[in-house]
Structures are given as C-alpha cells and as structure tokens.
Amino acid sequence: MDVLVNLLSASFYEGLAFGLVAIGVYLTFRVLAFPDLTVDGSFALGGAVAAILIVNDINPWLATVAALGAGLCAGLATSLLNTKLRITALLAGILMMVALYSINLMVMTGRSNIGLLRQVTVFDQVSQFLGIDDKVTLSIIFMVVLTVIILVILNWFLRTEIGLALRATGENEQMVRGLGGNTDMTTVLGVSISNGVVALSGALIAQHDSTADVGMGLGMIVMGLASVIIGEALFHPRGVTAILLAVIGGTFTYRLFINIALRYNWVSAGNLKLITALLVIIALAIPYIQKKMRHEWVPPAARM
Amino acid sequence: MNGNEGLLQLKGVSKIFGRATIDEVTALDNVNLNVHAEDFMTIIGSNGAGKTTLLNVIAGVYPPERGGKTIINGKDITNLSEHKHAQYIGRVYQDPHTGTASKMTIEENMSLAMLRGQARGLSIATNKQRRDQFCEALAPLGLGLENRLTTQVGTLSGGQRQALALVMATISQPSLLLLDEHTATLDPKTARIVLELSEVIVQREKITTMMVTHNMEVALRYGNRLIMMHKGRIIVDLSHEQRKNLTVNDLVTAFERASGEHFADDTILLSTADPDEKPDNEQ
Numbered sequence: 001m002d003v004l005v006n007l008l009s010a011s012f013y014e015g016l017a018f019g020l021v022a023i024g025v026y027l028t029f030r031v032l033a034f035p036d037l038t039v040d041g042s043f044a045l046g047g048a049v050a051a052i053l054i055v056n057d058i059n060p061w062l063a064t065v066a067a068l069g070a071g072l073c074a075g076l077a078t079s080l081l082n083t084k085l086r087i088t089a090l091l092a093g094i095l096m097m098v099a100l101y102s103i104n105l106m107v108m109t110g111r112s113n114i115g116l117l118r119q120v121t122v123f124d125q126v127s128q129f130l131g132i133d134d135k136v137t138l139s140i141i142f143m144v145v146l147t148v149i150i151l152v153i154l155n156w157f158l159r160t161e162i163g164l165a166l167r168a169t170g171e172n173e174q175m176v177r178g179l180g181g182n183t184d185m186t187t188v189l190g191v192s193i194s195n196g197v198v199a200l201s202g203a204l205i206a207q208h209d210s211t212a213d214v215g216m217g218l219g220m221i222v223m224g225l226a227s228v229i230i231g232e233a234l235f236h237p238r239g240v241t242a243i244l245l246a247v248i249g250g251t252f253t254y255r256l257f258i259n260i261a262l263r264y265n266w267v268s269a270g271n272l273k274l275i276t277a278l279l280v281i282i283a284l285a286i287p288y289i290q291k292k293m294r295h296e297w298v299p300p301a302a303r304m
Numbered sequence: 305m306n307g308n309e310g311l312l313q314l315k316g317v318s319k320i321f322g323r324a325t326i327d328e329v330t331a332l333d334n335v336n337l338n339v340h341a342e343d344f345m346t347i348i349g350s351n352g353a354g355k356t357t358l359l360n361v362i363a364g365v366y367p368p369e370r371g372g373k374t375i376i377n378g379k380d381i382t383n384l385s386e387h388k389h390a391q392y393i394g395r396v397y398q399d400p401h402t403g404t405a406s407k408m409t410i411e412e413n414m415s416l417a418m419l420r421g422q423a424r425g426l427s428i429a430t431n432k433q434r435r436d437q438f439c440e441a442l443a444p445l446g447l448g449l450e451n452r453l454t455t456q457v458g459t460l461s462g463g464q465r466q467a468l469a470l471v472m473a474t475i476s477q478p479s480l481l482l483l484d485e486h487t488a489t490l491d492p493k494t495a496r497i498v499l500e501l502s503e504v505i506v507q508r509e510k511i512t513t514m515m516v517t518h519n520m521e522v523a524l525r526y527g528n529r530l531i532m533m534h535k536g537r538i539i540v541d542l543s544h545e546q547r548k549n550l551t552v553n554d555l556v557t558a559f560e561r562a563s564g565e566h567f568a569d570d571t572i573l574l575s576t577a578d579p580d581e582k583p584d585n586e587q
Contacts (some may be wrong), residue, residue, distance in 0.1 A: 159430075160427060160428060161419055161428075161429045162425065163429070164408075164412055164429040165416060165419075168408060172401070172405045173407065174397075174402055175403055176384070177387045178363070178390055178395050178403070179416050180391050180419070180471070181424065183387070
C-alpha cells in the first residue's frame with residue numbers, strides 16, 4: 001500500500017512539475033505548429049539561472065522569476081532566428097539548444113553542477129509559511145497551486161484576440177496575414193511564452209532536487225512530446241481548457257508508468273530516454289501504419 | 305485625394321520570378337492600373353497571364369520590382385508587409401482552406417476577421433455583442449451558419465466555407481475586395497450561388513472589387529469593368545458601356561486583336577460552356 005501511495009504521490013508531483021514542460025511543448029508543437037527544440041536548453045537555463053542567483057543570496061522567488069525571464073529570452077532568440085532571418089523552425093531550435101549549452105555553463109560560472117542543499121529555496125519558504133514539514137505533501141500543494149495559476153492564465157490568454165490570432169497562426173498562417181494579423185509577432189510571442197514556462201519548470205525542479213545540472217534538460221522535448229501524445233490519446237480533449245488539462249494528465253500518466261517501471265526494475269534509469277524515444281516513435285508511426293493498411297496515400301514527411 | 309485618381313492605383317508595377325536564372329519569368333510587365341471607387345472589375349486571362357500575381361502584389365504577399373508603386377486611398381503601401389495591406393484589403397482565395405481555419409469554430413474565424421485593421425488586444429475574442437454581429441452578417445447567406453457559430457469550420461462543405469470566407473473578407477468593410485477565382489474549386493451549382501452571394505455583398509456594402517475568373521461568361525455577366533491580361537500586361541480594358549453588349553466571341557476577337565496572337569487557350573474556351581472553372585496553377 002505504501003509503495004502505491006509513494007508511486008502515486010511522486011508521479012503526481014512530477015506530472016505537475018514536468019507538466020509545465022509538456023505545456024510548453026504543446027504550445028509550440030501543437031498550437032503554433034512550430035517544432036521548437038530550444039526546450040532542452042531552456043529547461044537547463046531555468047535551472048542554471050535560478051541556482052546561480054540563489055547561491056548568490058538572491059531571494060529564491062526573484063531567482064525563479066528571473067529564470068522564467070531567461071527562458072522567455074531564449075524563446076525570443078529562436079523565434080527571431082525563424083521570423084527575421086528565415087531559418088527553419090527546427091534548425092533555429094537546434095542552434096539555440098546548442099548555443100544554450102555553452103550559455104548555461106557560463107551562467108553557472110563554468111561549473112557543470114550547482115548544489116542547493118544548504119540554500120533556502122521557494123519550497124523551503126512555502127514550507128515555513130504553511131508549516132508543512134512533509135516534503136512530498138508540500139511539493140504537491142505548491143505545484144498544484146502554481147499549475148492552476150498558469151493554466152488559468154493560459155486558458156484566458158488563448159481565448160483573447162491575440163491568443164486567437166496565435167492559434168490561427170499555427171493552423172493557417174496565410175489566412176491570419178490576410179486578415180491583418182502579424183504572424184511574426186504571434187510566433188515570437190508563442191515560442192517565447194513556451195520557453196518561459198519550460199524554464200520556470202527547470203527552475204522549480206532544480207530547487208526541488210537541490211541541484212542544477214548543465215545536462216538536466218537532455219531529452220525534455222521528447223518527454224514533453226510523449227506526455228502531449230499520451231494526454232491526447234487518453235482523453236481525446238476538445239477545446240482549449242480540456243487540452244491543457246489533458247496535457248497535464250498525460251504527463252502524470254507518463255511519469256506513473258516510468259516510476260512503476262523503475263520501481264520494479266523493468267527498466268534501468270539509463271534506458272529511460274531510449275524507452276521514451278521508442279514510445280514517441282511508436283505513437284507517431286501508428287497513424288501512418290493504420291492509413292497504409294487502409295490503402296490510403298500518405299505524403300512523404302517534410303524534411304525542412 | 306485628387307478627383308480623377310482611383311481608389312487603387314498601380315504605377316509601373318512589374319514582377320519577375322527567378323531573376324537571372326534559366327527559369328526567369330516576367331509575371332507582370334510594367335502594369336499601370338487605376339481602379340475607381342465602387343468599381344467591380346473582372347479580370348480574365350489565360351494561365352500565366354499574371355492575374356494572381358497582380359492580386360498578390362496588391363495584397364502585399366510580395367513587393368513589386370523596384371520603381372513600381374501600389375497606392376490605395378492616396379497612400380503608398382508598396383513596401384508595407386502583407387498584414388498591413390490587409391487593413392485595406394479583404395481577399396477570398398481559390399482554395400476554401402486558405403481563407404478559413406478548419407480546426408477553429410465559425411465564431412472564432414469571424415472574430416479573427418472582424419479585427420482586420422484593428423489592434424488585437426487582451427480582451428476575450430468572442431462576446432455576446434460580437435456573436436450578434438456575426439449572426440447578422442451570416443444570416444443573409446441563407447445557409448444557416450448563424451445557428452452553428454460553435455461548429456468547427458472543418459466540418460463545413462467547400463461552398464459553405466467559401467461563403468464564410470466571403471463574409472470574413474467583407475465584415476470589417478475593407479476599401480478593396482480581391483476575389484481570386486474563388487469559385488474555381490466548387491461544383492457548378494455551388495459556384496453560381498457563391499458568385500451571386502459575392503455580387504449581393506459587394507453591391508450592398510459598396511466595396512470596390514477585383515475578381516479574377518477563368519470564365520468569360522462570368523467575366524461579362526458580373527461587374528462593371530473588364531480587363532484582360534496576357535503575358536503580364538493588361539491588353540484589354542473595357543468600361544461598363546463598352547462591354548454591355550459583348551459576347552464571348554467578341555472577347556476572343558478583342559483578345560486576338562490586342563495580343564496579335566491566335567486565341568488558343570482551351571481552358572478558357574471550354575469553360576465558357578460551363579460555369580465550373582478549372583483550377584489555375586499559376587503563381
């Protein structure tokens with residue numbers, strides 16, 4: 001019984017914390033149709049910025065907001081490469097992801113790892129404030145409140161006039177321009193927000209785990225994509241609110257499976273990324289194979 | 305604005321694709337055109353004549369070659385980006401998928417259209433007042449779309465989508481409406497309905513209109529002015545008086561006289577017998 005509770009509560013916390021990454025991935029891949037690979041870099045950037053500020057005695061809340069801001073800037077850079085210099089989305093993201101590796105090392109003053117064990121984090125401050133000592137309960141409460149705030153904001157934003165133009169940009173860019181919408185602006189906005197949310201997740205997870213590592217972002221896109229796909233497949237969401245909730249639900253399900261598999265030694269921690277990659281490959285291949293079996297014609301995949 | 309100046313003026317507009325390559329094409333060759341307020345101009349020409357390129361330059365999809373000018377309401381908009389052109393210009397495309405967003409609802413599509421030329425802000429895009437406006441704009445179509453505001457546009461038929469695109473292009477009262485073979489992908493009966501809807505809306509809203517068509521009968525029946533394009537130039541420009549009693553055969557003769565070539569575009573000749581238009585694959 002204890003095992004089950006532990007598995008569920010760990011997965012619940014992780015579902016929310018990594019759910020923010022999945023929300024970011026959903027915003028770019030699904031809403032904007034902008035396959036943004038910056039995410040691996042901006043997740044670590046969030047962790048790095050928060051950690052370096054906290055060890056330099058900056059208020060952890062301020063450090064977390066700064067991490068979000070840094071993520072916004074990373075997304076801004078990627079989207080400007082795409083909209084102003086006309087570099088394809090995929091390549092712009094890869095370029096930023098690689099550049100961010102060096103930038104993150106610079107942020108962490110050349111160290112590849114910063115420990116936060118003896119530092120006061122946002123979790124410690126909330127723990128003091130609420131008088132809750134149990135770390136698991138605390139992190140769940142904290143993440144629930146934060147996730148609800150972010151979902152409410154996004155749910156509102158995607159229904160505003162700008163948000164509507166942003167969603168339409170991902171679907172029919174030509175139409176949006178023809179109706180007087182600035183698609184460069186909506187793209188920049190969407191990719192920036194996405195990376196801001198991802199960096200926020202990085203900052204929180206670094207504080208929760210008491211460590212920021214330059215490699216902590218590795219595989220975040222694939223994990224986020226897996227969560228989005230699972231959420232869509234499980235819940236068949238329709239409408240903005242349902243989709244946002246489904247993405248969080250998908251992340252929880254994904255983490256639960258991973259935690260069960262690790263707990264019973266079905267997989268080793270080292271194989272996790274391979275398993276995740278296979279999961280995404282299978283999920284992406286199934287629709288093609290189904291169409292092929294119905295003798296439907298499927299166009300070749302885009303290469304650029 | 306000078307009295308004899310048009311609502312839209314094109315001055316020395318050329319467009320060359322693939323410059324300095326083996327595929328170099330002069331799509332527009334020094335076009336000068338004056339479109340007057342409340343003109344309903346039909347534009348006809350064979351494949352590659354430059355009709356769609358002309359609309360693309362006017363809509364700001366790409367700029368003309370250096371020296372060319374696009375002036376609307378007395379304002380030079382040549383070098384403004386496409387979305388800035390759109391504050392003056394509404395457009396219905398050949399493909400219904402281009403003018404509407406499939407995965408969004410009718411009211412979301414309409415909200416996007418209604419904000420043409422206005423700053424998009426952070427207020428919720430659809431509200432009661434706007435829904436009433438949408439109903440009012442959609443009801444005259446007689447398609448019942450006003451009762452299906454929360455339906456996804458992807459579930460509508462091609463004709464319904466094109467009618468919706470037409471309302472979306474005109475709801476914010478643009479100065480100029482561009483219809484780019486907007487009935488070409490529809491079946492003959494639906495094409496006729498959408499054409500008639502177009503005429504009704506244009507006359508009711510008094511919008512200056514340029515309509516590209518592949519069909520000579522359509523070009524003669526609708527509007528009050530007709531231009532014929534050939535190899536990137538305007539070779540025939542007929543006012544309402546001049547084209548009043550013209551037949552398709554007269555148009556063919558006019559073409560041959562103006563271009564000095566024998567008229568040999570089967571797609572146009574064939575399509576005269578049938579209001580269904582062939583898709584146009586020019587740039």
